[in-house]
Amino acid sequence: xxxxxxxxxxxxxxxAAGLLAAAPTVRADEGRPSVIRIGFPxxxxxxxxxxxxxxxxxxxxxxxxxxxxxxxxxxIEWNHFKYAGPGINEAFANGLLDFSVExxxxxxxxxxxxxxxxxxxGDFMRGRYAVAVPSESSIRTLADLxxxxxxxxxxxAIQLCEVRAxxxxxxxxxxxxAVNILGANATDALQTKDIDAVIGTPxxxxxxxxxxxxxxxxxxxxPEEQISGGFVGDENFIRKYxxxxxxxxxxxxxxxxxxxxxxxxxxVFALWGQDGTGFQYYKESYxxxxxxxHQTPLLDDYWVxxxxxxxxxxxxYKLIRKPFDIERWLDRNVxxxxxxxxxxxxxxxxxxxxxRPLTRS
Amino acid sequence: MSLFTRSALVALALVCLGxxxxxxxxxxxxxxxxxxxxxxxxxxxxxxxxxxKESAEKAxxxxxxAEATAPVTRDDLNGLRTDLENxxxxxxxxxxxxxxxxNRPVNITGLVQARAGYSNIxxxxxxxxxxxxxxxxxxxxxxxxxxxxxxxDYEEGRNLSYVLRAGANATLPGGGAGANASGNLYxxxxxxxxxxxxxxxxxxxxxxxxxxxxxxxxGLEVAAPDELKPTIIPxxxxxxxxxxxxDIGLVLRGDLWVQYDYGYSYRAPLLTYIAGVxxxxxxxMTDNNNQKDxxxxxxxxxxxxxxxxxxxxxxxxxxxxxxxxxxxNSNGTAVLSGTGIKERLGFDVYYNHHPFGVTYxxxxxxxxxxxxxxxxxxxxxxxxxxxxxxxxxxxFGSQFLYAQSVLGTASVSSGRFDDWWPKSYQPFARVDxxxxxxxxxxxxxxxxxxxxxxxxxxxxxxxxxxQVNYNWIRNHNSSAPLTTHQILGQFQFGx
Numbered sequence: 001x002x003x004x005x006x007x008x009x010x011x012x013x014x015x016a017a018g019l020l021a022a023a024p025t026v027r028a029d030e031g032r033p034s035v036i037r038i039g040f041p042x043x044x045x046x047x048x049x050x051x052x053x054x055x056x057x058x059x060x061x062x063x064x065x066x067x068x069x070x071x072x073x074x075x076i077e078w079n080h081f082k083y084a085g086p087g088i089n090e091a092f093a094n095g096l097l098d099f100s101v102e103x104x105x106x107x108x109x110x111x112x113x114x115x116x117x118x119x120x121x122g123d124f125m126r127g128r129y130a131v132a133v134p135s136e137s138s139i140r141t142l143a144d145l146x147x148x149x150x151x152x153x154x155x156x157a158i159q160l161c162e163v164r165a166x167x168x169x170x171x172x173x174x175x176x177x178a179v180n181i182l183g184a185n186a187t188d189a190l191q192t193k194d195i196d197a198v199i200g201t202p203x204x205x206x207x208x209x210x211x212x213x214x215x216x217x218x219x220x221x222x223p224e225e226q227i228s229g230g231f232v233g234d235e236n237f238i239r240k241y242x243x244x245x246x247x248x249x250x251x252x253x254x255x256x257x258x259x260x261x262x263x264x265x266x267x268v269f270a271l272w273g274q275d276g277t278g279f280q281y282y283k284e285s286y287x288x289x290x291x292x293x294h295q296t297p298l299l300d301d302y303w304v305x306x307x308x309x310x311x312x313x314x315x316x317y318k319l320i321r322k323p324f325d326i327e328r329w330l331d332r333n334v335x336x337x338x339x340x341x342x343x344x345x346x347x348x349x350x351x352x353x354x355x356r357p358l359t360r361s
Numbered sequence: 362m363s364l365f366t367r368s369a370l371v372a373l374a375l376v377c378l379g380x381x382x383x384x385x386x387x388x389x390x391x392x393x394x395x396x397x398x399x400x401x402x403x404x405x406x407x408x409x410x411x412x413x414k415e416s417a418e419k420a421x422x423x424x425x426x427a428e429a430t431a432p433v434t435r436d437d438l439n440g441l442r443t444d445l446e447n448x449x450x451x452x453x454x455x456x457x458x459x460x461x462x463x464n465r466p467v468n469i470t471g472l473v474q475a476r477a478g479y480s481n482i483x484x485x486x487x488x489x490x491x492x493x494x495x496x497x498x499x500x501x502x503x504x505x506x507x508x509x510x511x512x513x514d515y516e517e518g519r520n521l522s523y524v525l526r527a528g529a530n531a532t533l534p535g536g537g538a539g540a541n542a543s544g545n546l547y548x549x550x551x552x553x554x555x556x557x558x559x560x561x562x563x564x565x566x567x568x569x570x571x572x573x574x575x576x577x578x579x580g581l582e583v584a585a586p587d588e589l590k591p592t593i594i595p596x597x598x599x600x601x602x603x604x605x606x607x608d609i610g611l612v613l614r615g616d617l618w619v620q621y622d623y624g625y626s627y628r629a630p631l632l633t634y635i636a637g638v639x640x641x642x643x644x645x646m647t648d649n650n651n652q653k654d655x656x657x658x659x660x661x662x663x664x665x666x667x668x669x670x671x672x673x674x675x676x677x678x679x680x681x682x683x684x685x686x687x688x689x690n691s692n693g694t695a696v697l698s699g700t701g702i703k704e705r706l707g708f709d710v711y712y713n714h715h716p717f718g719v720t721y722x723x724x725x726x727x728x729x730x731x732x733x734x735x736x737x738x739x740x741x742x743x744x745x746x747x748x749x750x751x752x753x754x755x756x757f758g759s760q761f762l763y764a765q766s767v768l769g770t771a772s773v774s775s776g777r778f779d780d781w782w783p784k785s786y787q788p789f790a791r792v793d794x795x796x797x798x799x800x801x802x803x804x805x806x807x808x809x810x811x812x813x814x815x816x817x818x819x820x821x822x823x824x825x826x827x828q829v830n831y832n833w834i835r836n837h838n839s840s841a842p843l844t845t846h847q848i849l850g851q852f853q854f855g856x
Contacts, residue, residue, distance in 0.1 A: 086623065090667070094759075113667065155626060180561060356401070
C-alpha cells in the first residue's frame with residue numbers, strides 16, 4: 001500500500017502551494033513596512049473601533065498617523081482588542097502587532113512571559129478606577145465588600161486596582177468572592193443585582209448611576225493606586241524600522257501635547273467621546289484632574305515606581321512567575337529624541353515615585 | 362498667579378492647619394504632609410486652569426466661541442423633547458413592524474457550502490441517473506441553527522441553553538447520497554444543555570449535561586461539525602463506522618485541573634472527560650432495539666502556558682460500546698436477523714501550535730454482522746475494521762487568534778466597523794487509510810482504500826473558507842484495483 005513516489009508528489013505539491021500562498025503576505029521591506037499595526041486595549045460601545053483616553057486615541061481620531069505615513073505608501077491598521085491586555089499580548093506573541101497602548105498589568109504579564117516588546121512612552125497615566133454597587137445595596141464602603149461577590153476583569157489593569165482597593169481597608173482578594181467578568185457582562189450583572197459590586201473605570205458606571213441602577217461607593221484618588229499604562233512597540237519592528245518608529249513616536253508626543261493643554265480639554269473630550277462614552281462622562285471623569293498629569297508620556301520615577309509595584313503585586317498574587325528588570329524594558333532614546341525634535345523637553349514635569357512633582361534645580 | 366490668589370491660598374492653608382495644630386499636643390506629620398500635598402495639587406490645577414483661560418480669552422472671538430457660551434432657551438428644550446418623543450415613536454414602530462421578534466434570546470447562525478468537482482473516473486450510478494458524469498457542481502452541506510439561553514444566570518453563568526439546527530447533507534462526490542438523503546432538510550441538532558458549574562470564571566472546571574439529539578463526541582473527525590471539517594470529503598471511517606454521527610441521548614461533559622494564563626486568556630484543562638448514552642439508531646429515529654449505546658472520551662491537554670511549545674498539545678482516547686441490528690439479504694431484501702455488537706475504540710493526537718498543526722486519529726471497529734440469505738441459516742461474524750487518519754498543516758494569517766479554538770482559548774475579537782475579514786492561508790496534507798475488514802476481503806466485507814489529499818484552505822472568517830482538495834484514491838479491490846484522481850473545490854460561508 002505504500003507509494004513513495006506518490007507521497008513525494010503530494011508533499012511537493014503541498015510545499016509549492018504553501019510557498020505560492022506565502023508570497024502576498026511577505027511584508028514590503030525596502031527600508032519601510034507596507035503596514036503599521038497599532039493596537040488599543042478595548043473597544044467602544046457596541047464594539048466600535050474607537051477608544052478614548054490615551055494620547056494615541058487623539059492621534060488616531062485626528063488622522064495624524066495616516067497623514068504622516070501616506071506619502072510613504074504605508075497603510076495604518078488599527079486593532080481594538082475587546083479583551084484588552086490578553087488580546088494584545090496574543091497579537092504581539094504571534095507577530096501580528098507592531099505597537100500598542102496597554103494598561104500596566106497586561107504589559108507586565110506579557111513582558112514577564114517573554115514578549116519582545118519595548119516601552120517607548122507612558123500613557124493612561126493616573127487613570128482612576130471606581131467601585132459600584134446596585135443602587136439599593138447595603139454596601140457603603142470598601143470594607144463592606146468582605147465576603148461579597150466582586151466582579152473583576154482578571155488579567156487586565158483593573159485586577160491590580162482590585163488588589164490596591166482592598167488593601168486600603170485591610171482586605172485581600174481571598175476575603176471577597178472575586179468573579180472574573182469582563183466589560184458589559186459585569187455591568188449587566190450589576191443591573192440584575194446578580195453581583196454585589198464591580199470594579200472598573202468611573203465612566204463605565206456613570207450611565208448606570210444616572211439611570212438609578214447603580215451607586216459608586218468609591219473612586220480612587222491617590223497617585224499610588226491609580227492605573228498606569230504605556231505605549232509599547234515590538235522589538236523586531238523597532239530594530240528593523242528605527243526611522244518609522246521615531247516618526248510615529250513624534251506624532252504620539254505631539255498628540256500628548258495636544259491633550260495636555262487645558263485649552264483643548266473640551267475638544268479632546270468631544271473627540272474621545274466618539275467611543276460611546278460621550279463628552280459629558282469624559283468631562284466628569286476628569287473633573288478633579290489636570291490633563292497634563294494624565295497625558296504625560298514621560299517614563300519618570302513615578303512611572304517606573306508604579307510598574308515596579310505592579311510587578312511585585314503580580315508576583316505576590318501569582319499572576320507572573322518571575323520578576324524582570326523594568327529599566328531594561330524601556331527605550332528612552334526614542335522618546336527623548338521626539339521631545340527634542342518638538343522642543344518639549346521641559347513641557348512635562350517629571351514626577352517622583354510618590355507622584356509629587358520633581359522640583360527642577 | 363496674582364498676589365491676592367496666593368495670599369488667599371496661604372490663608373486657607375493656615376485655616377485648615379490651625380485646628381490641627383490645636384487638636385493635639387503632637388500633630389500627625391503624615392496627615393500634615395498629605396494636606397500640604399493636596400494644597401500643592403490644587404495650586405497646580407489652578408495655575409493650569411488660569412493659563413487655559415487666558416489662552417481662550419486671547420483666542421480670536423468667532424462664531425464657535427459665541428455658540429459654545431450661548432444660553433439654551435426653553436424653546437430649544439421643548440424642541441429637543443419633541444425630537445426625542447418622535448424618535449421613541451419611530452423606534453417603537455420600526456421594531457414592531459420591521460424586526461423579527463422572539464420570546465427568548467435567539468442567535469441565528471448557519472452554513473452554506475457550494476462545491477464543484479472533477480473525477481477522472483465517472484462514478485458508478487444507477488441506470489436511471491446521470492450517465493458517466495466526471496465534472497459536476499454539487500450542493501454541499503447546508504444548515505441553519507437557532508441557539509440561545511433559555512435561562513441566563515448572571516451571577517455564575519449556570520445557563521440553560523438550547524440548540525435547534527436543521528440542515529441537508531451534501532451529495533457525496535462519486536455518487537451516492539449522505540445519510541438522511543442529500544438535499545432533504547432534516548433536524549440535525551435539537552437539544553438542551555445545562556451547566557452545573559460556573560461558566561464565568563475561566564480558571565474553574567466546567568460540567569454540563571446535554572439532552573437530546575446531538576453530535577457524537579467521538580474522537581476528532583466525528584465530533585467536528587460540518588463547518589469545522591478539515592477536508593471536503595470526511596475521513597472514510599466516519600461514514601463506515603459512524604454513518605449517522607448524530608444520535609439522541611444524554612451526554613455529560615466536563616473538565617478538571619484547569620490552567621489559565623491571564624496574559625493571553627489561554628485556558629487549558631489538564632483533563633477533559635465525556636460520557637454518554639444514546640439510542641444508537643441515528644437522528645430522527647426511535648430506538649430500533651432494546652439496547653442502548655454507551656461511550657466515553659478522555660482528553661489530556663498538556664499543562665502549558667501560552668508561550669510554551671507544548672501549548673495546545675492534546676491526547677485523547679474514545680470508546681463506544683453498543684448494539685446494532687443485523688440483517689441478511691433474502692432475495693434482494695434486507696431481513697432483520699437479530700443484533701450484533703457495535704464497538705469502536707479510538708486514539709487521537711492533536712497539536713495545533715500556531716502556525717503548525719498535526720492531527721492523528723486511529724479508530725478500530727468491531728461489528729457483529731450476519732451473512733447468508735436466510736435468518737435461519739445466518740452466519741454471525743465479528744468484522745474488525747481499522748482506520749488511520751493523519752493531517753499536517755501550516756497556517757499563516759491572523760484568523761484563528763481571534764476565534765474560539767476547540768481547546769478553549771478565549772475569544773479576543775477586535776472591534777471593527779462593517780465587515781472585517783482577517784485572512785488565514787493553510788496548505789495541508791492528509792493520509793486516510795481505511796481497512797473495512799482485517800480478515801476477509803471481498804465485495805461483501807469490503808476492500809481497503811487509501812486516500813492521499815493535498816489541499817489549500819483560505820479562511821476569510823472563522824467558518825467562511827475556500828478549499829481546494831486533490832485526492833488520490835486507491836481502492837485495493839483484489840479483482841479490479843482502482844485508482845481515482847479527484848479535484849474538488851468548495852466555498853463555505855458561515856453566518
